[in-house]
Amino acid sequence: xxxxxxxxxxxxxxxxxxxxxxxxxxxxxxxxxxxxxxxxxxxxxxxxxxxxxxxxxxxxxxxxxxxxxxxxxxxxxxxxxxxxxxxxxxxxxxxxxxxxxxxxxxxxxxxxxxxxxxxxxxxxxxxxxxxxxxxxxxxxxxxxxxxxxxxxxxxxxxxxxxxxxxxxxxxxxxxxxxxxxxxxxxxxxxxxxxxxxxxxxxxxxxxxxxxxxxxxxxxxxxxxxxxxxxxxxxxxxxxxxxxxxxxxxxxxxxxxxxxxxxxxxxxxxxxxxxxxxxxxxxxxxxxxxxxxxxxxxxxxxxxxxxxxxxxxxxxxxxxxxxxxxxxxxxxxxxxxxxxxxxxxxxxxxxxxxxxxxxxxxxxxxxxxxxxxxxxxxxxxxxxxxxxxxxxxxx
Amino acid sequence: xxxxxxxxxxxxxxxxxxxxxxxxxxxxxxxxxxxxxxxxxxxxxxxxxxxxxxxxxxxxxxxxxxxxxxxxxxxxxxxxxxxxxxxxxxxxxxxxxxxxxxxxxxxxxxxxxxxxxxxxxxxxxxxxxxxxxxxxxxxxxxxxxxxxxxxxxxxxxxxx
Numbered sequence: 001x002x003x004x005x006x007x008x009x010x011x012x013x014x015x016x017x018x019x020x021x022x023x024x025x026x027x028x029x030x031x032x033x034x035x036x037x038x039x040x041x042x043x044x045x046x047x048x049x050x051x052x053x054x055x056x057x058x059x060x061x062x063x064x065x066x067x068x069x070x071x072x073x074x075x076x077x078x079x080x081x082x083x084x085x086x087x088x089x090x091x092x093x094x095x096x097x098x099x100x101x102x103x104x105x106x107x108x109x110x111x112x113x114x115x116x117x118x119x120x121x122x123x124x125x126x127x128x129x130x131x132x133x134x135x136x137x138x139x140x141x142x143x144x145x146x147x148x149x150x151x152x153x154x155x156x157x158x159x160x161x162x163x164x165x166x167x168x169x170x171x172x173x174x175x176x177x178x179x180x181x182x183x184x185x186x187x188x189x190x191x192x193x194x195x196x197x198x199x200x201x202x203x204x205x206x207x208x209x210x211x212x213x214x215x216x217x218x219x220x221x222x223x224x225x226x227x228x229x230x231x232x233x234x235x236x237x238x239x240x241x242x243x244x245x246x247x248x249x250x251x252x253x254x255x256x257x258x259x260x261x262x263x264x265x266x267x268x269x270x271x272x273x274x275x276x277x278x279x280x281x282x283x284x285x286x287x288x289x290x291x292x293x294x295x296x297x298x299x300x301x302x303x304x305x306x307x308x309x310x311x312x313x314x315x316x317x318x319x320x321x322x323x324x325x326x327x328x329x330x331x332x333x334x335x336x337x338x339x340x341x342x343x344x345x346x347x348x349x350x351x352x353x354x355x356x357x358x359x360x361x362x363x364x365x366x367x368x369x370x371x372x373x374x375x376x377x378x379x380x381x382x383x384x385x386x387x388x389x390x391x392x393x394x
Numbered sequence: 395x396x397x398x399x400x401x402x403x404x405x406x407x408x409x410x411x412x413x414x415x416x417x418x419x420x421x422x423x424x425x426x427x428x429x430x431x432x433x434x435x436x437x438x439x440x441x442x443x444x445x446x447x448x449x450x451x452x453x454x455x456x457x458x459x460x461x462x463x464x465x466x467x468x469x470x471x472x473x474x475x476x477x478x479x480x481x482x483x484x485x486x487x488x489x490x491x492x493x494x495x496x497x498x499x500x501x502x503x504x505x506x507x508x509x510x511x512x513x514x515x516x517x518x519x520x521x522x523x524x525x526x527x528x529x530x531x532x533x534x535x536x537x538x539x540x541x542x543x544x545x546x547x548x549x550x551x552x553x554x
Contacts, residue, residue: 043525048541050510051534055541086419215445215471218499229471236474325418328467328478330448339449341467356449356467364502393525 008036013378015044020382021120022389024363033375038367042360045393053353057319058084059296061353063156068355069391070153072113074105074145075333076391077158082239083329083340084160087322090291097285098162099241103278104175105148105157106240106331107271111182112141113334113386114268118189121261121383125202125376130192137185140178147171161295162288172279179275186268193261203258207369207381210255217368218361221336222267223385226260228253233332245277257384264386294320319348335359335386355394359387397422400442400477408434413482421478425463428481428490435466435479435496444468444477447497450504452483452511456537460484462513466493489514510535 009030014020023044029037049068053061065080066073085091119134142152147168149157157164193199209219214227224231232249234242250266252259289295292311301308324346330339336358343352362385369385370378397417401424405412411434414425426434438444449467462483469476483490492515494500504515505524512533515521523530532539542548 043523043527046525048534051539051541089419213498216498218447218497220446231471231474237476325416326423326478327419327421328449328476337448339467341449341451341465343453352451352453354449354451354453354465360502360506361499364499 015041021387023393024382024387024389026366026378028375028378030375035370035373035375035378038370038378040363040366042363042389042392045389047394049394050353050355053350055349057348058322058350059160059315059319061350062158062160063154065355066154066156067390068357068394069113069333069335069338069359069388071116071388072109072334073153073155074109074157075113075331075338077155078102078106078240079329079331079333079338079340081158081160082331083327083342084322086327086329087325087342087344088160088291088294088320090161090289090294093289093291094162094240095286095289096241097166097283098287098289100278100282101163101167101287102158102240103242103245104275104282105155107274107278108141108144108175110271110334111268112138112145114264114271115141117264117334117383117386118261121380121386122193122199124379124383125199127193127196127199130189133185133189133192137182144171144175144178147174159288159296161291162286165299166287172282175275176279179272179279182272183269186265190265200258202376202380203261203384204254204256206257206373206377207384208254208256209365209369213368214255214365217365219336219365220358220361221332221334222260222263223336223362223365225249225251226263227255233330233337237330239329239331244281245274247274247277257380260384321346321348330356333358335388335391336362355391357391357394359385359389360392363387363392395442395473395475397475397477403442404434404437407437421476423478423480425480425482428464428483431464431481432491432493432496435493438468438477438479439496442477443470443472446471447493447499447503448476450493450500450507452507452513452535453480454511454535454537462488462511464490464507464513483513488512489516491516492518494518509533512536 011028013026015023015025025041027039028035049064065076068076115134115138119131122130145155146152149155211227211229214224230251235249247270250263252263296315297308297311302312322344324344326343328341330337338358339356341354342350345351369381401415411426411430416423446469448469451465453463460482463480466479504518507513509523509526
């Protein structure tokens with residue numbers, strides 16, 4: 001058979017491929033081992049969350065949100081409840097304790113998400129030990145999740161106006177012990193990877209994207225900060241009291257996979273710092289805003305007082321009706337900017353609930369990051385973009 | 395620059411295009427006609443620094459005219475400000491020019507908007523469905539599309 005050097009080969013990667021992090025299908029056109037064209041196919045996990053939301057009350061949407069980015073459920077919950085609170089105009093009535101707990105849980109979620117990212121990213125490109133270490137720490141966070149919400153993944157812990165329940169006794173000490181132990185663990189991961197020649201070969205210079213291209217394609221979060229753009233919503237458009245905390249926003253200018261790796265590791269260190277600060281500032285107090293018409297009353301009021309029972313019954317059966325209008329609220333989720341665009345027509349259901357999913361938009365950068373590079377780099381780039389298909393497909 | 399100043403600049407440059415300005419919860423929304431949307435978006439990016447297109451989506455106001463609004467949520471990374479522009483799209487002429495030439499982000503977002511809302515983007519480089527299968531009929535996020543899907547009995551239990 002004659003060898004034709006101009007002929008390319010098309011291969012199919014996914015949707016059942018372990019290193020595509022879910023049901024992502026990539027059609028790759030290869031010239032030898034060089035990727036000439038990459039076409040992502042998504043939608044295998046589309047559940048119509050935006051459509052379903054239009055047929056539920058505002059409270060009933062919260063459990064749908066944590067099924068989007070299932071590796072960082074509380075960040076999704078947080079973005080949504082903040083959006084509803086903004087729509088209702090009760091943002092400034094959220095009690096301090098609820099805000100502090102939200103910050104603690106959001107930062108634990110960041111650690112949780114980044115641990116899965118690091119574990120899978122390292123496993124994909126050949127460093128298996130890190131996977132086991134990261135999942136060991138992640139287990140602690142899922143335990144904390146279980147203690148506050150009863151679920152290890154789909155948390156549904158935040159409520160419009162506050163939290164579903166206060167932290168259980170003794171959990172503050174557990175969280176503190178975990179946050180204090182985290183920097184040493186991160187050093188351990190770094191010890192396995194940062195100076196490792198194989199890791200460096202697989203990441204330095206791989207998947208490079210300039211700051212200008214990154215902004216044009218809409219990259220956000222650590223992927224953008226790895227390209228030298230100093231932008232973090234927690235600092236620049238603070239929400240839920242992030243302005244009270246002292247933390248740094250790690251930025252790297254190398255634009256490659258290694259830079260994004262370093263950014264995320266530094267973010268994990270900062271997340272532990274924020275958790276410890278929030279624990280120091282955490283004082284006893286109410287965990288729900290005093291807005292009986294929209295905020296579900298505490299459970300003890302429901303069973304002990306007639307007003308509590310009536311309000312609970314009315315909010316659960318009818319829902320509340322925000323005035324007509326539209327808002328956009330976004331949070332710095334572990335994967336980037338997670339935005340919620342809510343339109344109300346004055347009824348008890350969202351007229352339109354649109355999610356701006358960070359992974360969906362970050363994945364769009366994949367073709368330009370891998371085209372012209374080796375097939376093996378595709379795996380590294382999927383890992384470094386930190387995508388989760390539940391959020392891409394919704 | 396305050397939102398008012400931005401609205402004034404927009405009105406100064408595109409006086410006949412701006413239909414409505416609404417302020418709600420400290421967010422300004424400007425509704426424009428669809429014909430010059432590319433010029434307006436280019437102006438927002440180049441003159442006013444809105445270099446990041448956060449989000450693009452459609453909203454279906456069934457029973458009203460124009461039926462659809464295409465919503466552009468944009469962000470200025472230098473001044474950390476948000477701004478929202480909405481363009482009117484009628485049901486009879488259900489198309490609007492693509493802004494994927496202004497922000498690369500718009501490529502997939504417009505594909506999703508076409509897929510789920512059925513708004514066509516003229517000049518789009520890759521006008522395929524993105525979330526639904528390629529042979530799917532209908533656009534699920536439209537208000538006249540049943541939530542249980544086509545050709546199925548509606549759910550009889552309490553949906554709320």
